[in-house]
Amino acid sequence: MGLDVTTRRDILMRFGAVAGTAGAYAAMHALGLSGDEAWAGTPDLQPGSGKGVRVVILGAGVAGMSAAYELRKAGYDCLILEARTRSGGRNFTVRKGTVIDYGDGTVQTCAFDEGHYFNAGPARIPSHHQATLGYCREFGIAMETEVNWSGTARIQTDRLNGGKAFEMRQAIFDFRGHMAELLAKVAQKGALDDKFSATDRDQLIAGLGQWGGLGETLTYDGCEGAGFEIEPAAGKVRGQHRKPLPMSVVGDPFVQGMAGFADLIDMQATMQQPVGGMDRIPAAFEAHLPGVIRFGCEVKRIRKKGKGVEVYYLDKAAGTPQVAVADYCISTLPLPVMNKIDSDLSKPVKAAIARNAVIGDGYKIAFQGPRFWETEAHIYGGLSFTDRETFITWYPSNGFHQPEGVLVAGYNFNGDMGKRSFPDQVAYARDTIERLHPGRSGLLRAPVSVHWGRMPYSEGLAAHITERDPAGYELLIQPDGPIYLAGDYLSYVTAWQQGAFCSAHRVVNMIADRQKSLKA
């Protein structure tokens, strides 16, 4: 069959956010589950219970802002320190005029036309991520479907099919057909007769025939599900499905890994996105946090002081050092950033932070161009895949049929793309599009890329501490005196906003419980 487990797992693991799918079962059963902490909706704190209690929150990403938003509902006095001049953290929508400044002299300014954008960080919300969707609902953010899987999206590898791209649905339905033929014929020849009654065997064969689209002789010769060679039309035009691709193509582990990506729970339809950009979420939080966020403030030092905490920071615009005094501190800073801050966290906590201070990278590169993917390839949203450094090509789920759109021509985790010069990245991404859509890469313009590992105040994309350092994780999810850490990296939903919200909610509830016990 050619299904190599290790390779397929490796491929799936490149979907950083869904790594749990491939690996966590045994551990889950071995370790048991702690369901008592399960996320049970947004915190429901007693109004007024936080009165007079000061909380300083480091980072105006979605974790930090949701913590402030929930605490303020109960009367807590919150201050958010944010080093950037914008909120959202990795929730970052790039549109006309957006500046991407790596802080090393490399500056890009997005040159898309007005109204075009791409989401450089989170770009889709699964239907079960109800912490995230709950805020969208609460804030009245207009939503639309994010098309994650399209049957007409493509898979391409230079290794197979003469390098010619083929459609996602060919990979799925031709593989299914070949598998069904194989198993039906094996069954028909009596290979399963000691396991099945004759009736069961015949039902199995019939079922495989239906499932795989087999002909009368249990032979697979293609099926409509894999797409038409000639579209059915009027008059005498019945239509003709394509000839199947051979098993050597569709059974390839890379191909099957990609063909099945939308089976993963976090990738399944229906997914959602805010109309106009994912940053509608931080914008809504910001609107609900008037005067709470201090932008351009870089945290320099954290000190426990009495029962509380002092956070020393630099107001970069004013050039003046400042101090925030609070009863609690919630740091949502990424560990690479946190690791560089002078603090009096305990030695084991500092060690755990240091051990996890280099995190997974990821990037996206995008172009504006005419929607040839719709007009010529009939791709309306969804993802194409190559086994190149660019990995994922992501088509827009909005603005269908408009003359132009933004194509994410590369989206990958780790890898070497970041080591290339920008012109080299652009050339490489064009080569990818040329493989997926021959003759069309030259239509793309206004390239822009975001490498999270090079972004100051992020320095990476995905931590995966639960897998890399379970002991460190256990330590970091507990407070160190008045200091709490929060963020997607302290959840089992790493690299998703859902994880950030769940972590923030957990810390908010812990602080509320602590306050309650102080008063009791």
Place this chain on the structure above:
Amino acid sequence: MGLDVTTRRDILMRFGAVAGTAGAYAAMHALGLSGDEAWAGTPDLQPGSGKGVRVVILGAGVAGMSAAYELRKAGYDCLILEARTRSGGRNFTVRKGTVIDYGDGTVQTCAFDEGHYFNAGPARIPSHHQATLGYCREFGIAMETEVNWSGTARIQTDRLNGGKAFEMRQAIFDFRGHMAELLAKVAQKGALDDKFSATDRDQLIAGLGQWGGLGETLTYDGCEGAGFEIEPAAGKVRGQHRKPLPMSVVGDPFVQGMAGFADLIDMQATMQQPVGGMDRIPAAFEAHLPGVIRFGCEVKRIRKKGKGVEVYYLDKAAGTPQVAVADYCISTLPLPVMNKIDSDLSKPVKAAIARNAVIGDGYKIAFQGPRFWETEAHIYGGLSFTDRETFITWYPSNGFHQPEGVLVAGYNFNGDMGKRSFPDQVAYARDTIERLHPGRSGLLRAPVSVHWGRMPYSEGLAAHITERDPAGYELLIQPDGPIYLAGDYLSYVTAWQQGAFCSAHRVVNMIADRQKSLKA
């Protein structure tokens, strides 16, 4: 296994529009294909070539209007006679104030709130239906994704699982898991050893393990793809996938038929819908056909006259009989309607029309209500299924997170729903929703239903002549003197707008060719 072919095919056949999937392969190969007529885009007639040529078109559905639209580009003088006071035919969007008048004294007036609607006829456009999508693009109709498949949508039958609904993704991934376990264990026990080398067998087993989400011992104990019992969250909450449903539930032929419906080429993602209702398409045509359509005009008699044709009709508002004289007539009237019109079509043509004058029925029943399907069941668009008369429950693909939406609580083909009184239909549909969403059916209000078999000037939904009467089909796709028939029923894309457009384009090209030969 329990996969009964006949049953499953029956189920799939209920998707009238996709009947070709189950049956056409053998015939296709036996008969060969006539690719020379294949739809090659909208007609590209020579400008001015139709000058002075009069065409009377019967019916302002999408076939009739696209015929007029294309002919007029070449200068043909077109008149459309439409019995209704609106255009669109079965492309019919029901919204506040829409009147559904069966002409037998049964009148409904839609009581949805402003802004709510449902598409009573066509309601989704597959990405390969480029005749339809091409017009949407040409007319600049704003499009959005029609969510046809959602992993969280449900399947329910009183026969299984204690009558409790379960999710589409459970049906798919639990079935896959059980199948993989069965086959992997059979392979492991050596049942395939005479067919496979040891290496191939081990690869097959490994592949099945990955595909099915099997554990170390090749046992299926559920997988994340089928959904979580406990959602992964922050702190110690790893999450826990559901226990699998047994094979006796997920292997049921009805369940597997429904679980696989979106594999069908016409049901695959990505599908599209116009923003604001499917009738944005006829509205756009109408705007491009100023003065061409005479509404409220019922065709009574058709006569060939010299080299042309005379169409006698009643202007219902004026109460006066009229006649339209033309060089050609294109009738897009449904055959049940055409069969009642006095004409001098040839005897064999009349006989073929009479044979096919009773066509497939279909209905939808819809309610307005709060979006409990989103807030409680996390269903964002998509279809749920029961094996009741209501069959399909269709969730809105637009207006996500708004307080209310329109739920199509029943959509089925033929069946006995139309024989029930309206209050009984409403009660029955509520019972369906109660099974899918216990405790919530009472929240639904403003019911409205459309039975196409009872709608004057439609008298049905889907003809399927290609399968029922191939000889009649062959006859009806040819002109009878100056009279041409067009419509989805004269295509291999029955009951889709695509079929109507392809058929109209074919007839337009035939007339243009005829004119060319006359001039030559």
